[in-house]
Amino acid sequence: MGGEFFVQYLLPVVGIVIPVAAFLWEFVIIGRKRLGYRVQMDTPVTGSIESVFPGVLPQLRPSSGESTPDLQDLSIVLVRIENSGFADIGGSDYRGPEGSLVGLHLRFPHRRVMGMAVTELSDDGLADSLVPGAGIAVREDTGGHIGVIDLPRVPLDRGDHYKILAILQRSRGTGEYPAPAVVGGISGGRVVQTRNRIGVPKMMVALTVFLVLVIIAQLAVNAAQPPPTPLDCASGKLTLLGSSAFEQVMKDAADQYANRCTGAEFAEEFEGSERGLDRLAEHAAPDPGSITISDGPKGDGYPMLTPRPLALSLFSVIVDRGVGVDALSTEQIRDLYQGKVGNWREVGGRDLPVVLVNRIPGSGTRNTFERRLLGAGQPERPHVSCTALKGAEQRDGAHCDAQVTADMTKAVAQIPGAVGYAEYSEAERAKLTSVAIDGVGANRDSAIDRSYPFWGVEYAYSYGELPADSLAASFLRFLTDQAGKDVLREHGNAPCAELPDPGRCSPEF
Template sequence: MPNSWVAGVLDVDRPREWGLYGFLGEWDQLVGDLPLEIVLALIGIAVPIAAFLWEFVLAGRRRLGYRVQMDTPVTGEIASVFPGVLPQLRPSLDGASPDLKDISVVLVRIENSGVTTIDSQDYKAPEAARVGLHLRFPQRRVIGMAVTELSDPALADNLDTDSGIAVREDIGGHVGVIDLPKVPLGPAEHYKILAILQRSEGSGDYAPPVLRGGVKGGRVIETRSRTGVSRMMLVLTVFLVTVIVVQLVVAALEPSPTPLECASGKLAVVGSSAFGPVVREAADQYQKRCTGAEFTFAFEGTERGLDRLAEEGAGNPGLLAISDGSKGSGYPTLVYRPLALSLFTMIIHPGVGVRSLTVAQIQDLYLGRIGNWREVGGPDLPVVLVDRIPGSGSRNTFERRLLDGRQPDRPHVSCTALKGTVTTEAAHCDVRVTADMRKAMVEIPGAIGYSEFSEAIEAGLPTVAIDAAGAGRDAVVRRTYPFWGVEYAYSNGELPGDSLAASFLHFLIDQVGKDVLRAHGNAPCADLPDPGRCLPDS
């Protein structure tokens, strides 16, 4: 044994570091570090387990019980058809015995109410003695007795006339006693004693019978018929309900713990108007879990967002830009993070009525080769091409996926200028953001444009199938639908690991934010069978 350990134990100046005090100190420190609801849950588990162990392993392991099933005075015979019959009865036929009066009948069940067998050597009576128990009847004498209802016929061998079972009187004849032998009883085994008794003294109600004796490693107890909920079960139920109620109160009063992935601070998100609604909803979900986060938004288009990030984002982790596609080579300090395959669709004015176009027809429309809708199965109505301004991520995606990067230069025309005018030939106009595109589709007859798919559906605009394929996330993943892009989040340089921007991007890419992406029809890059599709220039 190390000398230092001995010295520590014998050091009377350090009483709290060793022994019971030290253990309690360590326990108090451990419990003090746990949330209250966890402590309550541990208590709620420990108490029933302790009660079970006490009831069935410790106290209830070896238990001999007795139950008074009947204790009935024999009265009422005076008013019977044959009054006076009972006093005329005698315990014997010699005529010398006293009259029978104040008679009672008692039925007592002796049972093994524990979980282990009680053998003859388990009784606390001396080993040489045959008697192990004494059934006592205060204020009454026993004038007749019989053993009834053996749970196992083999018990009769331990209760015959040679077993030691006998009737006697104690304390001057005022207490009747039935001596019972050391009967081996397995779990739930029992036998019954039927006794005919006569009052020996006193008046009024009889004192209840009592079984005296003992068993080693257990006890003798009075049991009762279980016709309802046991007291132990009732106490445990009340205890567990109390623990649950306290946990609910604690959970309601205490603020929700902040998840480890949360970060606090301010974050401005700028860029793509097409992806703006997705980012706003994801930010709302993030703030519900991370109350210390604050977001601001400026979705004015991809180019404006990238420009602002390049100008203001150096050394500023509180600024992110969202882009509908790769940034190109003009922003060398910006670092990309793929978010999702974004689903786009062609949209038209409700009066056009065309519901499907081929890629070749879309190219002919935007290259000016088709100027009237009747050429593609629609009404006699001039085509009005609605385009996003140059630099828009949605426009870059449209040109890349459907126009092979080709579109003629056109002078800028505001779509607001075409509103309310009657066009007799093909025309075009430009919009800055997705909301303006949706508005132009409603206000300009003959208009055709494009937008993020979920935005078009939410606005109730007619969408156009491409090469007979409808827009859908699964179709994009299977490459059967051609109009899609990749949404990227950009930062100016790498982000600190504890920043709100890094935490929010992690939320979008790997956590609940992915559900928001899916709800808007997007396919998270992290879930793709071929994540390489989300790389720039893929």
């Protein structure tokens, strides 16, 4: 609770206070008086210098009588001195020995100053402070091989500037020169090197990063919070039974409900539609603590069970990737499961024996498969475990039975030449080939418009009517009218309430 309070309430306050404090510190406290310098040019002397600064070079070169010394390894530096703060700088604001006329020192390591000139004044009145005798002078720190231009205590109003142009000769070393620097101090402020006003200042970058981190922290905390509790929450324990084809859908929906309604607890026992209906009917009395999911209508044998349609569900015929077939007609599928086709080459595939994988009798998925695609039952075949076929040499007419959907997808994936059927999202999860049927691929839209034939309706069954305040009733409302519909759609199903003809979900007795 303390961490949530900090992130939701204190952190936004900190996110406001720090930028404001940074602004006041930068621009009111330490930045109120700020003398800046900017090196605008530092380049070797070439013929092009004369064209850029005509007549300046002769003025800067020192002379001895009528002759000019032969200067080599020369460079020209242009430095801008400016008031970059928010307050005026007076002559008395410069730090230094009492009575000294010098306010700043412009230093050039590894170079001696051969000549200098003031080239630009933002205000003509600054000239009075930059004349000989006012403190401006050239000297050399011979011990450190550093050329120095002493600059006077020039009063600078906000925004004022002047420029110093100097000609220099190397006094030490080779290669690139160390950068010029201005040394000095301002009472109540500072001397800083300024940059060309392009790009984003570091302070702005730092503040932006800080604010982004504040926002990310708030989003992370909000994302970690459980969603708001819906008005229809109920508590208690609910056991979900029935269809293994719809197992993952129901588990995902139950997890979402439990995240929103913390008093709800779910148990899952998906052993197949028929087994789930049997277990519910065996209660012999209304039981709001259990519901069964069935791949299709319950039939006449369970008169005490009350149906509630959930969604139009999508199924697919699945094959081993090695059979070389990705499309079949309804007639070919019937011939396969009637035993009329024993080798895949007979339907355009490879020379490989067909292995029929079936769900056990009573499976809702098997009932849907036979009703939608076969139009009738299948020839009676002795029970054969799919595990017994794995790794064995197959012959024409081989078959096996799978207890639940997971067994079906595993058998088709592991037995060469296998063909089976399963709920579409489970086939996709197992990365199996779902064949097109009559030229139409398995997808929700084609099932809704009936161009794809292998579909069914998922029903939830309860023993009698459910109390309105029970967890079972609340969970079913969540599935049919609330966010649970998103889970159904995510798995490729179409909620019954959203169908163009919702009556299509009515149980078919």
